[in-house]
Amino acid sequence: MRSFVTLLAPVLAAAGPIGIIGGSDTPSPDTITIISASASGNGCPQGTVTTDLAADRQVITFGFDAFQVYTGPGTTPADKTKNCQLHLNLKYPGGFQFAVVESTYHGYAQLEAGVTGTFYSTYYFSQDAAATTTTRTSIDGGGLWADGQVYTKQDQVPTASVIWSPCGASGILNVNNRIALTSSNTSASGQISDDDATVAFTQQVHVSWQACK
Numbered sequence: 499m500r501s502f503v504t505l506l507a508p509v510l511a512a513a514g515p516i517g518i519i520g521g522s523d524t525p526s527p528d529t530i531t532i533i534s535a536s537a538s539g540n541g542c543p544q545g546t547v548t549t550d551l552a553a554d555r556q557v558i559t560f561g562f563d564a565f566q567v568y569t570g571p572g573t574t575p576a577d578k579t580k581n582c583q584l585h586l587n588l589k590y591p592g593g594f595q596f597a598v599v600e601s602t603y604h605g606y607a608q609l610e611a612g613v614t615g616t617f618y619s620t621y622y623f624s625q626d627a628a629a630t631t632t633t634r635t636s637i638d639g640g641g642l643w644a645d646g647q648v649y650t651k652q653d654q655v656p657t658a659s660v661i662w663s664p665c666g667a668s669g670i671l672n673v674n675n676r677i678a679l680t681s682s683n684t685s686a687s688g689q690i691s692d693d694d695a696t697v698a699f700t701q702q703v704h705v706s707w708q709a710c711k
Contacts, residue, residue, distance in 0.1 A: 609639030
């Protein structure tokens with residue numbers, strides 16, 4: 499089953515306006531454009547991902563065939579965790595740096611009691627790979643999750659943990675998404691998918707700016 503994520507999906511347009519932190523002389527988020535994008539990882543192997551970059555290069559759609567994890571009788575350890583890393587080659591105004599401070603993900607989870615699904619997202623720029631920030635969201639199975647539910651993951655990156663783009667006019671933003679299942683009940687089953695990968699400079703992402711130092 500192919501899942502699709504549109505980084506400017508109409509259903510998300512009401513999520514709220516883009517937030518700008520800084521003075522009135524800071525650039526607008528629409529000055530950030532996507533030059534190219536790719537994906538890598540065992541959750542999105544070659545041939546299982548499609549991309550559709552909009553004409554204005556501010557919106558991109560990823561389609562996934564393989565970014566799902568499973569646990570339960572008959573599954574293997576490799577079924578329980580997958581990662582998919584997104585690479586966005588970005589262009590933005592010279593003389594400024596920007597930081598991603600908020601983003602939204604959506605997916606589907608069906609988890610019996612005793613199964614926990616965890617979603618990790620690690621953000622970093624290739625030019626400074628040592629500077630990273632990671633968010634984590636967990637879902638405990640049972641209850642309404644036993645029948646399957648759509649979930650929303652809202653990342654709120656603490657101000658002290660934001661990562662800044664390199665000074666200049668371009669940078670490669672990487673987002674390493676990983677989903678994993680653990681279980682305290684060997685007979686319990688569960689599955690979780692990441693239907694929304696990431697995320698760039700629309701209503702789904704808030705950015706802040708600072709002048710290069």
